[in-house]
Amino acid sequence: MNFASDNTSGAHPAILEGLMAANEGHVHSYGDDPITEGVQAKIRDIFEAPKARVYLVATGTAANALSCAVLTQPWGAIFCHRNAHIEEDECGAPEFYTNGSKLVLVDGPDAKMDPDALARTIAHTGRGGIHNVQRGMVSITNSTEAGAVYSPEDVKALTDVARRFHLPVHMDGARFANALVSAGCTPAEMTWKAGVDVLSFGGTKNGCMGVEAVVIFDPKRAWEFELRRKRGGHLFSKHRFLAAQMQAYLADDLWLKTARHANAMARKLSEGIGQIEGAKLIHPTQANAVFAALPRGAHKRANAAGAYYYLWPFDQSLEGPEDELLAARLVCSWATTPEEIDAFLGHLA
Ligand SMILES: Cc1ncc(COP(=O)(O)O)c(C=O)c1O
Ligand SMILES: C[C@@H](O)[C@H](N)C(=O)O
Numbered sequence: 001m002n003f004a005s006d007n008t009s010g011a012h013p014a015i016l017e018g019l020m021a022a023n024e025g026h027v028h029s030y031g032d033d034p035i036t037e038g039v040q041a042k043i044r045d046i047f048e049a050p051k052a053r054v055y056l057v058a059t060g061t062a063a064n065a066l067s068c069a070v071l072t073q074p075w076g077a078i079f080c081h082r083n084a085h086i087e088e089d090e091c092g093a094p095e096f097y098t099n100g101s102k103l104v105l106v107d108g109p110d111a112k113m114d115p116d117a118l119a120r121t122i123a124h125t126g127r128g129g130i131h132n133v134q135r136g137m138v139s140i141t142n143s144t145e146a147g148a149v150y151s152p153e154d155v156k157a158l159t160d161v162a163r164r165f166h167l168p169v170h171m172d173g174a175r176f177a178n179a180l181v182s183a184g185c186t187p188a189e190m191t192w193k194a195g196v197d198v199l200s201f202g203g204t205k206n207g208c209m210g211v212e213a214v215v216i217f218d219p220k221r222a223w224e225f226e227l228r229r230k231r232g233g234h235l236f237s238k239h240r241f242l243a244a245q246m247q248a249y250l251a252d253d254l255w256l257k258t259a260r261h262a263n264a265m266a267r268k269l270s271e272g273i274g275q276i277e278g279a280k281l282i283h284p285t286q287a288n289a290v291f292a293a294l295p296r297g298a299h300k301r302a303n304a305a306g307a308y309y310y311l312w313p314f315d316q317s318l319e320g321p322e323d324e325l326l327a328a329r330l331v332c333s334w335a336t337t338p339e340e341i342d343a344f345l346g347h348l349a
Contacts, residue, residue, distance in 0.1 A: 001302070001344045003269075003309040005205075006175075006288060006333035011245075012207035012258060018248025019209070022240050029237045031056070036243040042250050043201070043213055048188040053222035055214045055229060056242040060174040061090045062234045063200035063212040065097035068139065070216070070225045071168045071198060074099040076136020077125050079118060079162075083111040083145045085172060094139075097232060102133045110148035110283045113140065115157040122165050138162040141172040142190070143179040146282075147266070147289030147329075150179065152189045159195025169195055174202035174212070177259035178287035192217040203249045207258040207334045211245040258334035262288035265332035265341060272345040273330075279348075282327055290330040297322035298348040305347040 002008050027033040040054040057063050064086050068078055078094060080086055082105035086094045095101060106121050108114035118138065126134045140158055142150045150158075159169045171191060173179070176199065180190055191199050198221070201213040216222050229235050236242050249255045270285035273292045282291040291312065299311070300318055311318075312329040332341075 001305070001307040001340055003307070003330040003332065003344070005331050006262065007205060009207075009333035009335040011209040012254065012334055014251070014254055015208050015245050015248045018244045018251075019241060022244030022247075027240050029239060030235055031239040033240045033243065035240045035247055039243045039246045039250070042247070043215060046187050046250065047191060047215060048186070049192055049215070049217055051217075051219050053216045053219050053225070055216070055225060056236070056239065056246060057212050057214065057229065057234045058210045058236065058242065060085070060172070060200060060202055060204065060212050061093050062232070063214050064090065064139070064170070064172050065093040066225060066228050066232060066234065067170045067198045067200055067214055068094045068101065068137065069097040069228050070221045071170055072098055072101050072136030073134070074101055075134050076101050077104040077133045078102070078137055078139055079104050079106055079122060079167075080139040081106055081108060081111050081113045081141065081144070084139060084141055085145055085174065086139055088145070097228065101136055104133070111141065111144035111146035112148050112150060112154065113158055115161050118158060119161045119164070122161065122167070135165050135167055137168050137170060139170045139172060140196075141174070143175045143182070143287035143289075147287050147291055148284060149182045149286040151183050152185050152194045155190065155194035155196065163195065168197040171196045171199045173200050175205055175287060176201050177206050177255045178263055181256055181259045182263055182286050191215070197221075203246055203255070205333070206249075206255060206262065208245045208249050211242045211249070213246060259288070261334055262332045262336065265336040265338070266290050268338060269330060269332060269341050269345070272341065273348070276345070276349055278323065278325065280325070288332045290332075291327065292330065293325040293327045294348060295322060296320055296324045296326050299326055299328065302344060302347040307344055307347060
C-alpha cells in the first residue's frame with residue numbers, strides 16, 4: 001500500500017520492453033538517432049503543432065528550470081502559485097538556471113492561480129522601474145500540486161492576463177496526462193490553443209522510468225533551449241534511451257491509459273475516504289491525487305499495517321489525540337490496484 005507519490009511506482013512493463021528493443025546495435029548519440037526523430041514527430045502530431053520543437057530530459061525539474069530559462073531574463077519575475085513545484089520542491093533550480101529570476105507568488109484555491117490575483121501581482125511588479133525585478137513570465141502547473149485540474153478555459157483566463165502584460169507562459173505538465181484525461185480536451189486545446197508557449201510534458205510519474213519532453217511551440221526559442229540543456233548537463237549522450245521510453249509511452253495511447261487508470265484509482269480512493277467517519281477531503285479529486293484529513297487513529301492503523309504515504313505537511317506527528325484530524329496526500333499511479341485501495345480503506349476505517 002504505497003500512496004506516497006507516483007514517483008514511487010516502477011516503470012510500466014511496456015516502457016522496459018521499449019528500452020530493450022532500442023538496445024540493439026549502434027545509433028548516433030546526443031539525440032541524432034531515429035528513435036528521437038520519430039518521437040519528436042509523434043509529439044508534434046499529438047499536439048497538432050508541426051512547427052514545435054521537442055526536447056527530452058530526464059527530470060521534471062530540468063524540464064521546468066530550462067523552460068523558465070528560455071522564457072525570462074535574470075531580472076525577470078516568474079509568476080507562479082505559492083505552492084508551485086518550482087517554488088516549493090526544486091531547490092532553487094529555476095532561479096539557478098535563469099541566473100537569478102525571482103519567483104513571485106500568487107494565490108488561488110487548490111493550487112490554481114486566480115486570474116485576478118495574477119493580474120494584480122503582475123501589475124504591482126516592476127512599478128519602481130530600475131529598482132525592481134521586471135515582469136518576466138508565468139508558470140502554471142497542470143494538474144496542480146493540490147491534485148486539481150485547469151480546464152482549457154481556466155488556462156486561457158491566465159494566459160489572457162499574461163498576454164495583457166506581454167508575458168510568455170510555461171506549463172509544468174509533470175502530470176499533464178492526468179490533467180488532460182480529466183479535462184477531456186485535446187493536447188492542443190490544453191496548451192498552445194489556450195496560449196501556452198512552452199510545456200513540460202511529463203512521462204516519469206505516469207509510467208516511464210525517467211523522461212520528460214519540453215515542447216516549445218515557438219521555434220525561435222529552440223536554439224537557446226538546446227544550448228542551455230547542454231550547458232546545464234541535461235543532454236543525454238545515449239539519448240535513444242530517453243527516446244525509447246517516450247516512444248513506448250506514446251504508442252497505442254499508453255500515456256492516456258495509464259493516466260485514466262491512475263485517476264480512476266484516485267476517484268475510488270476519494271469516494272472510499274468520504275465514507276470514513278470523521279474524514280474529509282481537503283481539495284477536489286480531479287486527477288491522481290487525494291488530499292484528505294483523517295483522524296490520527298486512522299493514520300496509525302494504516303501505518304501499522306504497512307501503508308506508506310506522506311502526511312501533508314509531512315512534519316505532522318502521529319503522537320497525540322486519536323480523533324485529531326491530520327491531513328495527508330495520497331497519490332495513485334498506473335500501478336495502483338483496486339485491491340490495494342480496498343485494503344488501505346479497510347485499515348483506515
Ligand atoms: C508538479 C511537479 N512538477 C515537477 C516535478 C519535478 O519532477 P522531478 O522530481 O522528476 O524533478 C514534480 C515531481 O514529482 C512535480 O510533482
Ligand atoms: C518532491 C515531491 O513533491 C515530488 N515532486 C512528488 O510529487 O512526489
